[in-house]
Amino acid sequence: xxxxxxxxxxxxxxxxxxxxxxxxxxxxxxxxxxxxxxxxxxxxxxxxxxxxxxxxxxxxxxxxxxxxxxxxxxxxxxxxxxxxxxxxxxxxxxxxxxxxxxxxxxxxxxxxxxxxxxxxxxxxxxxxxxxxxxxxxxxxxxxxxxxxxxxxxxxxxxxxxxxxxxxxxxxxxxxxxxxxxxxxxxxxxxxxxxxxxxxxxxxxxxxxxxxxx
Numbered sequence: 134x135x136x137x138x139x140x141x142x143x144x145x146x147x148x149x150x151x152x153x154x155x156x157x158x159x160x161x162x163x164x165x166x167x168x169x170x171x172x173x174x175x176x177x178x179x180x181x182x183x184x185x186x187x188x189x190x191x192x193x194x195x196x197x198x199x200x201x202x203x204x205x206x207x208x209x210x211x212x213x214x215x216x217x218x219x220x221x222x223x224x225x226x227x228x229x230x231x232x233x234x235x236x237x238x239x240x241x242x243x244x245x246x247x248x249x250x251x252x253x254x255x256x257x258x259x260x261x262x263x264x265x266x267x268x269x270x271x272x273x274x275x276x277x278x279x280x281x282x283x284x285x286x287x288x289x290x291x292x293x294x295x296x297x298x299x300x301x302x303x304x305x306x307x308x309x310x311x312x313x314x315x316x317x318x319x320x321x322x323x324x325x326x327x328x329x330x331x332x333x334x335x336x337x338x339x340x341x342x343x344x345x346x
Contacts, residue, residue, distance in 0.1 A: 267344030
């Protein structure tokens, strides 16, 4: 770590690239969360002065955007020739998997403010699939946000209770909460993957109905 009182090293300074800055930013994000990600924290991780970062990123906002674009660009995009339901399902799974792997990146994923062509592949593929389903205009935009929100929101359940898919609501008084208890019992033993798919099906059916209407 460098401080204002730390003497500068003699010789050639460490080689710094934008890729190195983003890799360090991702490490800080994973370890310290969104609130702990700062230019100073990344500079300390790299062992350089804070001002050195500005040769590679304009500010914290750009650094955050570049980090999430890097993560989004790594997600697979399904074949555009597949049926739209299969494509939407696959894309929702990809977003969920990203949030599970990188939970501290969730606030950045949720913003969805991307500009890099590689990172825009996934949201564009999602909107194309929904367009192929028959949605247009604001309905298409709303549907895209709904799919993203469902995937991100359900991933939070995985993170809160990993490995535990049995709901304690199954033991509630059945006379007072008949539907809740029945639902909890019906899903008893299902994995989180299965329960994610369970919620995805009515979402897709609703989108299809909206497009048909």
